[in-house]
């Protein structure tokens with residue numbers, strides 16, 4: 406291990422982006438990182454351990470961490486030498502899709518407990534050490550849904566908007582302590598995330614939802630969502646590469662979108678600060694011109710367009 410290696414703690418490494426990132430950093434040819442790859446259920450650690458290969462036990466260790474538990478966070482940090490975390494990656498997250506009327510408040514609160522308060526809990530735990538050392542980097546796996554709302558993703562998008570506001574605010578104060586914040590905003594990523602969501606929503610009945618809304622969700626949203634993932638979806642490997650680049654930057658950016666193919670959709674929001682261009686266009690595409698939307702997605706998936714965004 407290089408003497409200058411940085412300790413990187415990543416939440417949610419049982420699958421997807423967290424697993425890929427943990428492996429990529431642990432296998433860094435320059436051995437710049439000592440990775441603490443965490444997951445809430447250690448019974449799921451085999452896939453990560455197999456992917457880590459020779460890095461396991463050298464530049465990668467696996468620890469239990471449930472971002473919804475103060476006790477679990479404290480236990481995990483107590484296993485890190487000196488309790489020192491140089492880079493924190495808030496990756497753990499859960500999704501939620503469906504008509505609002507059919508979702509319970511408890512289900513919505515679980516999304517905020519994991520996606521928002523889970524990240525806040527970890528930051529509160531590592532921040533005093535980073536401030537003392539006057540050094541640190543906090544990376545947050547947000548989403549393009551932290552920048553723009555998406556139909557039937559109301560609560561998930563709200564949890565990511567909350568992260569964006571929280572960490573942008575914190576970034577100003579933390580500059581004073583030489584601590585950087587980076588919000589990474591993937592578009593659709595082909596991980597278990599989408600599979601879990603589609604399974605949940607296929608089984609769910611959404612009681613109390615009117616027939617029109619249910620039909621928009623099942624007959625319009627679900628098929629188009631599948632098409633979006635197939636056409637512009639990135640691999641967790643690609644997203645992890647972008648995050649690894651952000652982590653290695655000397656002056657890490659506050660925001661990085663990972664998916665070049667999604668940029669035309671996110672541009673609809675930035676082009677018109679009033680928000681009406683984005684809401685009107687997506688409404689028309691979904692409800693009036695779904696075939697045009699499908700065609701557009703197929704054009705975006707054309708192989709000549711770059712897939713990844715590289716932070717400068």
Ligand SMILES: NC(=O)c1ccc[n+]([C@@H]2O[C@H](COP(=O)([O-])OP(=O)(O)OC[C@H]3O[C@@H](n4cnc5c(N)ncnc54)[C@H](OP(=O)(O)O)[C@@H]3O)[C@@H](O)[C@H]2O)c1
Nearest residue numbers: 417419420421422445471472496497498548593594596598
């Ligand atoms: N996939 C996408 O399209 C997409 C797009 C934009 C942003 N993102 C974001 O990317 C991040 C990673 O998601 P992914 O796509 O890699 O999906 P994933 O494969 O489902 O990974 C999510 C990870 O979070 C973990 N997790 C959930 N609740 C937790 C808790 N209370 N404590 C600790 N870990 C917990 C999961 O553990 P279990 O295995 O125990 O459930 C899993 O390891 C999430 O923040 C997600 O919002 C995903």
